[in-house]
Amino acid sequence: MGSLSSTSSRVPLWRDVRVLRWAFQLLVLAGVFAFIFWLYNNYQVNISKSQIQTDLTFLDNPASFTIPGNDFDQSQPVRDALVQGFLNTLRVAFVGILLATLLGTLVGIARLSGNFLLRAVATAYVEVVRNLPLLLLLTFMNLAVVLQAFPRIEDAWLPLDLFVISNRGLALPWFEGSGYILLGVIVVALLAMWLTVKIRNAQADKNGKPAYGLRIGALIAVVIIASGWLLLGFNWTLPFVEGRGTVGGLRLDPSFFALLVALVVYTSSHIAEIVRGSILAVPKGQGEAADAIALSSGQKMRLIILPQAFRVAMPALGNQYLNLIKNSSLGATISYFELTQVAQITVGNGSPAVPAFTLTLLVYLAISLVTSLVVNYFNRKLALVER
């Protein structure tokens, strides 16, 4: 009974859980601060020894290098070069995400196809690509494909006379004239299409007749683009070889092309696995129900299975998008002028390394944050509404 009386007395300080919890946390905090201070102190000591500047004034110095495929001038400040690099990162990341999602979804569906051959090829693709380093794919695309397998510009490949493929890059047919007006027309057309789909679907919900929202919407969009084309006089140009370069069309730098293909191939193999897993996660009854109401296999996939699969896949897809954006920094190894390459060159030209690379890291962090916000937004929109 002696133990009972001891519980009624006050717990000593060193046995009190509340005190221990705070003491432990303060200890951790002190440790972290001490570590950071140690790093900072080392930094200060070493910097003062080697007399390197530590502030961001280097951003105003002239860049003294040019960026291919861009009218960037060497006398412009480093700041502008970094902005151009940032835009190039966004460019390759945006196109890469679109293409990788498309290819990955197709391969993921093909991995579950009833066609033995298609399934085998898709599986081989995924298993081969997934187990290779991205940098290896990139080096291969750059050295072996673009710089070696592609012909010189003099005897460039001209498939259908629409494209020009050479080791100086790719050229595709493209629209001519003011890009912004064209972009505006396309945006208006897409808006009209979206509105049509919404209205038609709402009507269909009321009167029970088939909506055909997408078809009518697409028709309207085509009409708007076509009339805009005729009225505002857009044109498109075909690329052709002139001298040691191409004229007309849209020119893709060889390094851009190599980076884009490597990123798309690598990421699509991961996305394919995600899509496959998500399709398998859709309950079997859904597919059977689609069969029972006699949907075609294409309709079944498009209307029943994929929308539900993407709900499952969204968080994992978002991770892959983030990976793709971060992996685009490997463009620096093949001289694609994205953010990392620009930062690396300015550091090579005498900008202080720590501020320059820290700034680069912060920009990537910001891109990651924005991307994950967007992904989370779509994830919430797609998520099953539960009680």
Added chain:
Amino acid sequence: MIIWLKRNMFRSVGDSIISVAVAALSGWVIWQLLQFIFITGRWEIIQVNLKLLLVGRFPEELMWMLGASILALSFWIGAVASSSKRDLNNRTSLIKTGFGLLSRFGLIIALGAIIIALAGTLDAVLLGIGTVAAIALGRLVGLARRKIAVLAKIPWLVWQILLVALPLVMIIQTLLVSDLSEWGGFLINVYIAILSIALAFPLGVFLALGRRSSLPIVRLVCTSYIELVRGAPLFVLLLLAGVALEFFIPSEIAPGAIFRAVTVFTMFTAAYLAEIIRGGLQSISKGQTEAGKALGLSTVKIIFLITLPQALRNVIPAQIGQFISLFKDTTLAGAALSMLELLKIGEAITKQDDYLGQGLVYESLGFVALLFWVGSYVMSRESQRLERKLGVGIR
């Protein structure tokens, strides 16, 4: 056969078109590949540079130590594989076992055979035979423990330590006598990957525990570390370490490329491992912790004896996946820190005087790809096997 074809390839007109198109395309690709491998490929560039690709500028006179380390490792693998406590009565036929081993390690064996054939020296053949013999010897030792009563009395942990001592001593000895900066090629990729994962694992466990902790400050510190590192590209971190690591540590330590690479890979992998382990911890039901509390265990004991072991088991495939991606990412050290790892050397040998401008990129990158592919593929296969064996998600 015809029925199978009909069901699996020619169900409809569209299906038939796809089948024919895919067959034509894949047939063409396979034909080109075979032609390249057996006819047009000029593999002498690999033969000449084989040592450079595999171990870099590792000193010739110390090569026997590497060979001995490989033999010791093989012995250890054989011993560990066969001394696990499994049901002795459940014996399968020899042919079936052999077939199983072939399907599991056939790729590795084939790769070894290719390398021996490329090397074409007596030493390489002897090393190959020795490896097989060492594995067999290891299996015998493992079998002896199960059969001979005296050996079986040795406690499990002591037995494991005894077994691992030999390869560990061999490897540490090799590290001590050779200059680490002379290591290169595939050896350095493997070395960096293993060292980084060994260092990152405990850090990752503590970060995961910290992120799930009920102590707000600890949680904040761990979460911000994990999120900051996960938002940064590995390549930029490596570049930063390449030019700036020396500013953050006392100037007495002069960091070499390997030191920089291992630091960054450890920091980076720890953050990703922490997220994986956190997922594992979340999969453990609350009842486990409560049961531990009911038994009067302390928090530390509950974590390390009850929740953590189960959590780690649940996420084995993801952890091995992280290890595989670390293994693949070691190629970045070559690009960012000019370290002479496999990919860098594969690129460099095509620029040697003898081969410059002859377009042998396919051969060298093909060989590099083969090594990485076999390594990653076998690891991912084994992790799936382990997952099935442990019955994750079934039990």
